[in-house]
Structures are given as C-alpha cells and as structure tokens.
Amino acid sequence: MRVLNVAEKPSVAKSVASILSGNQNLRMREGRSRYNKIYEFNYSINGLPCHMLVTSVTGHLMELEFEDRFRKWHACDPAVLFTAPVRKFVPQDKLDIKRTLEEVARGCQWLVLWLDCDREGENIAFEVIEVCSAVNRQLTLRRARFSALIERDIHDAVQNLVNPNKCFADAVDARQEIDLRIGASFTRFQTMLLRDAFVIESATNDRNLVLSYGPCQFPTLGFVVERYWEIQSHEPEEFWTINCSHRSDEGVATFNWMRGHFFDYTCAVIIYEMCVEEPTATVTTVRQQEKLKYAPAPLNTIQLEKRASIYFRMSSEHTMKVAEELYQAGFISYPRTETDSFSERTNLHAIVQEQQGHPGWGSYAQRLLDPASGLWRNPRNGGHDDKAHPPIHPTKFSSGESGWSQDHHRLYELVVRHFLACVSQPAVGAETTVEIDIAGELFFASGRVIVAKNYLDVYRFESWGGSLLPTYEVGQQFVPTTLTLDSGVTRPPPLLSEADLLSCMDKEGIGTDATMHDHIKKLLDRFYATKDSSMRFSPTNLGEALVMGYDDMGYKLWKPYLRAVMERDMKAVSEGAKSKAEVLETCLQQMKACFLDARLNKVKLFEAMAVFFERSNRSGGDEQHASGEFVRRCGLCQEADMVLRQNRDGNFMVGCLGFPQCRNVVWLPGSVSEAAVTTNVCNSCTPGPVYLIQFTFRRLEIPPDYSANHLGCIGGCDETLRQLTEICGTGSRLSARGRGGPAMPNNVQRSNTRQGACIYCHQTGHSSGNCPSQSSGPRSSRPQSMNVQSDGRIASTMEIEEEVFSV
DNA sequence: GCAAGGTC
Numbered sequence: 001m002r003v004l005n006v007a008e009k010p011s012v013a014k015s016v017a018s019i020l021s022g023n024q025n026l027r028m029r030e031g032r033s034r035y036n037k038i039y040e041f042n043y044s045i046n047g048l049p050c051h052m053l054v055t056s057v058t059g060h061l062m063e064l065e066f067e068d069r070f071r072k073w074h075a076c077d078p079a080v081l082f083t084a085p086v087r088k089f090v091p092q093d094k095l096d097i098k099r100t101l102e103e104v105a106r107g108c109q110w111l112v113l114w115l116d117c118d119r120e121g122e123n124i125a126f127e128v129i130e131v132c133s134a135v136n137r138q139l140t141l142r143r144a145r146f147s148a149l150i151e152r153d154i155h156d157a158v159q160n161l162v163n164p165n166k167c168f169a170d171a172v173d174a175r176q177e178i179d180l181r182i183g184a185s186f187t188r189f190q191t192m193l194l195r196d197a198f199v200i201e202s203a204t205n206d207r208n209l210v211l212s213y214g215p216c217q218f219p220t221l222g223f224v225v226e227r228y229w230e231i232q233s234h235e236p237e238e239f240w241t242i243n244c245s246h247r248s249d250e251g252v253a254t255f256n257w258m259r260g261h262f263f264d265y266t267c268a269v270i271i272y273e274m275c276v277e278e279p280t281a282t283v284t285t286v287r288q289q290e291k292l293k294y295a296p297a298p299l300n301t302i303q304l305e306k307r308a309s310i311y312f313r314m315s316s317e318h319t320m321k322v323a324e325e326l327y328q329a330g331f332i333s334y335p336r337t338e339t340d341s342f343s344e345r346t347n348l349h350a351i352v353q354e355q356q357g358h359p360g361w362g363s364y365a366q367r368l369l370d371p372a373s374g375l376w377r378n379p380r381n382g383g384h385d386d387k388a389h390p391p392i393h394p395t396k397f398s399s400g401e402s403g404w405s406q407d408h409h410r411l412y413e414l415v416v417r418h419f420l421a422c423v424s425q426p427a428v429g430a431e432t433t434v435e436i437d438i439a440g441e442l443f444f445a446s447g448r449v450i451v452a453k454n455y456l457d458v459y460r461f462e463s464w465g466g467s468l469l470p471t472y473e474v475g476q477q478f479v480p481t482t483l484t485l486d487s488g489v490t491r492p493p494p495l496l497s498e499a500d501l502l503s504c505m506d507k508e509g510i511g512t513d514a515t516m517h518d519h520i521k522k523l524l525d526r527f528y529a530t531k532d533s534s535m536r537f538s539p540t541n542l543g544e545a546l547v548m549g550y551d552d553m554g555y556k557l558w559k560p561y562l563r564a565v566m567e568r569d570m571k572a573v574s575e576g577a578k579s580k581a582e583v584l585e586t587c588l589q590q591m592k593a594c595f596l597d598a599r600l601n602k603v604k605l606f607e608a609m610a611v612f613f614e615r616s617n618r619s620g621g622d623e624q625h626a627s628g629e630f631v632r633r634c635g636l637c638q639e640a641d642m643v644l645r646q647n648r649d650g651n652f653m654v655g656c657l658g659f660p661q662c663r664n665v666v667w668l669p670g671s672v673s674e675a676a677v678t679t680n681v682c683n684s685c686t687p688g689p690v691y692l693i694q695f696t697f698r699r700l701e702i703p704p705d706y707s708a709n710h711l712g713c714i715g716g717c718d719e720t721l722r723q724l725t726e727i728c729g730t731g732s733r734l735s736a737r738g739r740g741g742p743a744m745p746n747n748v749q750r751s752n753t754r755q756g757a758c759i760y761c762h763q764t765g766h767s768s769g770n771c772p773s774q775s776s777g778p779r780s781s782r783p784q785s786m787n788v789q790s791d792g793r794i795a796s797t798m799e800i801e802e803e804v805f806s807v
Numbered sequence: 808g809c810a811a812g813g814t815c
Contacts, residue, residue, distance in 0.1 A: 008813075008814080009813090009814060009815085010814095010815080033815095034815085035814090035815055036815095057813090057814085058813080058814040058815055059812075059813030059814030059815090060812065060813045060814080061813090064810095066809095071809095072808095073808065073809080078809090081809090093815095116813090120812060120813055121813085123812090123813090124812095124813070172812080175811075175812080176810085176811075176812075178810090179810040179811050179812085180809085180810055180811085181810085182810070183809055183810030183811075184809040184810070185809085186809085186810095187808085187809040187810080188808090188809060191808080191809080208808075209808095210808055210809070212808095212809060212810080213809085213810085214809085214810045214811070215810070215811080216810080216811065217810085217811090324814095324815090328815085336813095336814090511811080511812090512811090512812070512813095514812075514813070514814085515811065515812065515813090518811085518812095519811090
C-alpha cells in the first residue's frame with residue numbers, strides 16, 4: 001500500500017520521515033517546489049506493510065478572496081462585501097506545491113495528514129484533502145495526532161490514526177471569512193472616505209495611503225491610544241509622606257512610613273509634628289525570612305519577543321526574523337510556539353550536555369549536570385501547551401557562527417541561558433524586615449541578602465536587587481538621623497512598551513504567537529503609531545483620529561471585545577456546539593449593521609480627523625466653503641458667520657462657516673421651496689443682529705391654515721417656523737432617514753423630526769438632545785482637547801452629504 | 808490598494 005503523508009512545513013516532513021524510517025533506506029527527492037522535498041521509505045502501519053511518501057506544504061495552501069467582480073475597490077459598495085460571494089483558491093506561489101501533491105496523490109491509497117494539531121493545522125489538512133481528493137477519489141483519509149516531534153509520539157501517532165476534525169477546520173473557515181469581509185469593507189470605506197478629504201502629511205504619497213481596518217490591528221491600536229489618553233488626562237496630585245533614616249556603625253537604614261502617603265497636607269503635618277516632638281524610635285519587630293526567586297518558565301514565543309525587547313531593545317518583528325534564521329540553521333527549536341512546559345519525554349540533560357563546551361556558560365552547564373552541585377531542578381510548567389511544538393530551546397551547540405549578527409548572538413544566548421535557567425534551582429535570599437514605632441506611628445525597613453544565586457548565575461538578564469540592613473533588636477531604641485516630611489506628585493503611567501503591548505494582546509487574545517509582531521508592525525506601516533527611542537508607542541494623529549472617530553460613534557470597534565466574541569464563537573464551532581453557517585450569519589449580520597451605522601455616522605470620523613488635519617481641496621472631500629447669505633454671527637463658536645445655504649438635495653439650512661470646528665446649524669422645514677435673507681432684523685433674538693428670511697413653502701406640503709409665504713426668524717422666536725419644522729421635518733438627511741429607515745442600535749441617537757425649539761440654545765432645527773452647544777455624556781478617559789466638540793451629528797451633516805456609495 | 812492566518 002502506498003501512503004502519502006503531508007506535513008505543515010518541510011522541517012516536520014523531514015523529522016517524521018527520519019523518525020519513522022529510523023534513517024534506514026530513507027530516500028529523498030525533489031518536488032516541484034524548491035522547499036518541499038519528498039521522502040520515501042518502507043514502514044508498517046498496524047502490521048500492514050506500506051510504502052511511505054512524506055512531503056509538506058508551507059502553511060496554508062489556499063487563500064480566501066472575493067470573486068473577481070468584487071475585487072476592484074470601486075467595483076461595489078463596500079457594504080456589499082458582507083455578502084459578496086467568496087472563493088477559496090490556491091494562489092500562484094503555491095501552485096507548484098499543489099502540483100506535487102496531485103502527482104503523488106494519484107498513486108496512493110491513503111492520505112495521512114501530519115499538520116500541526118491546532119485549528120489552523122486542521123484547516124490546512126482539509127485544504128490538502130481538497131487538492132488530493134480532486135485527483136484521487138479513492139483516497140482513505142487519516143489524521144496523525146502528535147504533540148511533539150519525538151520518536152515515541154510520532155510512532156504512536158501513525159499506529160493510532162484518527163479522522164480529521166471538520167469542526168476545527170470549520171472554525172477557521174468562519175474566522176477567515178469574517179476577517180476578510182470586515183477588513184475589506186471597513187478598509188475600503190474609511191480609506192475612500194477620509195484619504196482624499198484631508199491632507200494627511202504623515203505619508204509621503206497619501207494618494208497611495210491605505211487606512212486599513214482589521215479585527216486585530218485596530219484593537220492593537222486601541223491599546224496604544226487608550227494608554228496615551230490615560231496619560232493625557234492624568235492630573236498630577238500632590239501627596240505627602242514621612243521618611244526616616246538611621247545611620248549606625250553598620251550603615252544606613254531607610255524606614256518607610258507604614259501609612260504610605262497622604263494627599264491631605266494638614267493630616268500629614270500633624271502626624272509629622274507629633275513624631276518630631278517625640279522622635280525616639282523603638283524597634284517593635286525584626287523578621288527574618290527566606291525568600292525564593294524562581295527561574296522563568298520555559299520559553300515560548302511571546303516571552304522570547306518580550307524578553308528580547310526588554311534586554312536587547314529588539315523589535316518583536318526583528319526578533320522573529322532572527323529566530324527564524326536560527327531555527328532554519330538548526331540552532332534553536334521552532335520559534336512559533338505557545339508551549340511553555342516541557343514534555344516529560346524531552347531529554348533535558350542531553351540539551352544541557354551539548355552546551356558544556358561554551359566559553360560563556362559551559363562551566364555552568366557542567367555544574368548543572370553534576371549531581372553533587374544540587375543545582376538541577378525540573379523545569380516549571382508555565383501552563384500553556386499548543387500540542388504542536390515544545391518550548392523554544394537550543395537544538396545545536398554553537399559558540400557563535402561567522403555569519404551571525406550581534407542580534408543572532410544575543411538571541412541564541414538568550415535561548416540557551418533561558419533554557420539552562422529553567423532547569424536550575426531558584427535563587428535563595430534572606431530577607432529582613434524591621435519595624436519601628438515613633439510616637440505611635442509605624443515605619444519599616446527591609447533588606448535582602450542573596451544566599452544562593454543558583455539560576456541567576458547563568459541568567460544574567462535578571463537581577464535581584466536588595467541591600468544589606470544593619471542589625472536591630474526588638475526593644476532597641478534610637479533617635480533617627482533624619483526625619484522628614486516629603487512631598488511628591490502622582491505620575492501618569494508610561495507609554496506602552498513593546499513588551500506591554502504584547503502582554504495586552506496576549507491577555508485579550510489578539511492575534512496568535514505567530515502574528516502578534518505583524519500586527520504591531522502594521523501599526524507603524526500604516527502610520528497609525530510610532531515607536532520612540534525608548535521602544536514605547538504613541539499613536540500618530542491619524543491613529544488617534546480614527547480611534548476617536550469610532551469612539552464617538554459609541555462603537556467599540558477599536559476594543560478587543562469584538563475579537564473576543566469572535567474567538568468564543570470560533571471555539572463553539574470547533575467544539576461542534578455551533579455550526580459554521582450559524583456563526584457566520586449572526587456575526588456578519590451584526591457587523592454589517594455596525595458598518596451601515598458607522599457609515600451613517602461618518603461625520604464622527606470627519607470631525608475627529610478635522611481635529612488633526614486640514615481639509616484638502618481634492619475631489620471627494622471638501623465642498624463646503626462655498627458661502628451663503630449672512631444671517632447672524634454664530635452664537636456657539638462666536639468666531640464665524642451663520643449663512644443660509646442649500647444642500648445638494650435642495651434642502652435649506654443656516655450653518656456656521658466655522659465648520660467643521662463648529663457644527664452649529666439650524667435646519668429649515670423640508671417644505672421650504674425658496675428662502676432669501678432680507679435686510680430686516682429681528683427685534684427680539686439676541687445676540688443680534690439676526691436677519692429675517694423670506695420663505696416660500698410648497699403649498700401641498702404645509703397645512704392649509706399656513707401661508708405659503710412667511711418672513712421668519714431662525715433665532716428661536718418664530719413660532720410659525722417651529723410648528724412647520726415640527727410638521728414637515730427638516731431637510732437633514734439623517735432626519736429623513738429617521739422616518740422608517742432600518743432599525744438602529746439603541747446607543748445611537750436619532751434626530752427627532754418632531755421637535756420644538758432647543759431648550760439650550762432656543763433655536764429650532766435640532767432637538768435638545770442634539771444641541772451643538774451641549775456636551776455629550778461621560779465616556780472614556782479621553783481628554784477633551786482642542787476643538788473636539790460635543791455631539792452634533794445633525795449639525796455636521798450639512799457639510800458631509802456625499803456618500804461614498806449610495807446603497 | 809483591503810484581513811488574519813499559516814509558512815519559505
């Protein structure tokens with residue numbers, strides 16, 4: 001029987017072949033693709049003699065794309081992308097792998113799938129099945145389940161083949177489709193909406209700028225922006241604390257106030273003066289304790305990235321590139337792993353033995369192997385296991401290769417030292433805490449001496465600070481050398497470092513170990529964030545504006561929540577609790593509603609962008625600076641004029657020329673057919689002058705008891721105008737949609753067409769809830785900076801009437 | 808020109 005075995009990557013195909021064949025009569029030949037070799041040998045599965053062919057793919061064999069007619073950006077309304085047909089296909093650069101599979105599969109009876117034992121691996125398995133079954137319908141499909149590339153696992157797997165798990169593959173199918181539809185629709189929408197409307201100076205050529213949206217990149221950006229806002233809105237607060245020091249023959253001890261600090265100066269001062277009046281200190285407690293500091297858990301990808309960032313200031317992206325090269329050259333194990341505990345079957349001693357000759361850590365490795373040293377300790381279990389790869393560890397000794405860069409040296413050293421640390425005893429420290437009493441107030445000092453460094457001897461990246469404390473005895477009394485009342489101020493947290501960002505992503509489940517660094521890099525590539533010299537991230541104006549815009553809509557599109565919900569659904573699909581179709585339908589339906597609503601609220605994005613960027617005069621953007629007839633000075637911004645204008649639908653309004661910084665607007669009844677500003681001034685509305693407008697109403701659109709001609713005032717005094725606005729509604733597009741449009745989420749305010757004069761500014765044309773002069777309710781800690789204004793979506797529509805696409 | 812996930 002001929003058996004085709006397919007692994008997820010060439011290295012696994014090689015390992016599987018070499019383990020199963022025992023390297024006896026193992027033949028290797030080229031496939032059509034340069035990297036994916038074919039191994040052949042004889043083996044017996046459950047007593048059945050087999051001719052084994054082992055080859056590989058390189059990750060996913062297929063991609064998901066929209067059908068051709070939806071691929072061009074202007075081909076369709078982006079909203080259509082939530083339902084447009086998609087197809088899976090093998091891209092150009094994978095065609096040679098596909099051909100190899102087809103050729104080999106034709107002559108085989110069995111197909112054994114050796115893909116990684118995770119959801120993505122299962123999905124790739126079904127891609128391989130699709131390609132192979134298409135040319136050989138008779139293939140028997142079997143799945144090998146293995147947890148590590150070690151002999152026993154591999155032999156066990158092949159003797160205990162199982163069926164491939166469609167639920168796992170379905171979960172990935174759903175994820176792919178959702179990511180594609182959300183990503184493409186929002187990216188096209190916001191790029192086409194904003195790119196040409198503003199001068200975005202960050203990009204060299206902003207015609208090619210893509211303002212991408214993705215369910216991983218946006219939450220990642222969200223972390224950066226949120227921290228930035230936290231810092232911006234921090235208000236320093238002064239606090240007070242009492243410090244005490246005592247110099248003796250043995251040295252100086254610094255005592256901290258047990259109460260920490262007080263924000264109330266008077267309280268602090270009263271207690272301080274009490275202490276100064278009776279300064280004699282009495283030692284109340286002396287505590288001696290042994291403390292252990294444990295070595296870190298075995299190294300996984302996230303830890304590798306975080307530690308390389310902290311110890312060597314390497315970006316996660318660069319770390320993964322260097323790690324990949326070390327892996328390809330055989331020096332370290334597979335670098336993309338979640339696993340941070342070693343399988344019991346791993347021969348840890350052998351890995352240490354290999355390192356004995358190294359000039360830097362060789363002697364430590366020797367000590368570790370000497371039972372007399374007592375240094376060995378079985379490694380901790382970090383609690384993660386992806387069931388596909390072991391923790392990152394050295395696989396080949398090297399004292400440095402000629403082609404290595406400094407970063408190759410550093411990363412190899414980190415992997416080796418981390419491994420040696422993992423199998424070492426914890427550091428032991430002796431801690432002393434001394435408590436004293438001064439006038440009834442308690443103070444403490446602590447010191448630490450390291451008794452045994454153990455793993456810290458080899459893990460030079462970590463230290464365990466501590467100072468020696470002079471000896472004190474209970475009941476001993478002394479007069480402090482200094483006793484001071486000191487002030488300090490609270491400080492905001494620092495900007496997020498790369499390690500912080502990775503922690504946030506890990507905690508919220510954004511991305512995978514293999515992709516997290518990609519999402520971080522994407523923020524930089526898209527000009528959404530920058531990294532400063534101390535490796536900390538700040539949002540750019542562009543990044544902040546986008547998050548601000550969505551935040552103002554009330555949607556948490558930039559929060560990790562969306563991804564978390566998707567992840568839960570994916571899990572349900574993989575467990576068979578929900579079907580792929582069910583999850584796709586509900587998720588996409590929700591996201592489409594969200595998309596349509598975001599588009600309806602695009603003014604929020606415009607406003608947020610306008611805070612940071614100049615409007616451009618390119619097509620598609622700005623059409624609002626055509627002025628109209630002066631009506632009055634704007635009472636809201638008090639800087640610009642309110643003018644009478646018509647929008648492109650012919651509806652009349654009086655809007656502030658200060659838009660978009662000021663969004664004051666008065667919409668006029670939809671029944672107005674003509675309007676002209678007169679030279680007459682209103683006698684009652686202030687601040688004046690407010691010029692009266694001569695209106696002509698469409699006869700059929702107003703009740704018979706109203707005159708078709710009316711000299712009216714928009715200042716708030718005009719009862720006729722108020723009534724007609726209430727009866728006819730306004731020409732605002734949003735108000736027009738409000739009459740029987742699709743249901744909208746509750747958190748989005750709607751304009752009410754039946755409205756009286758606003759209780760705040762006494763104008764007609766908007767509801768009190770939408771008055772541009774009033775702030776919206778409480779929200780995130782975002783600082784209310786510059787000309788960020790309050791809720792006023794109706795007001796703003798006067799300038800942004802153009803839909804990117806009309807549905 | 809869009810996503811995120813594999814991997815070379």
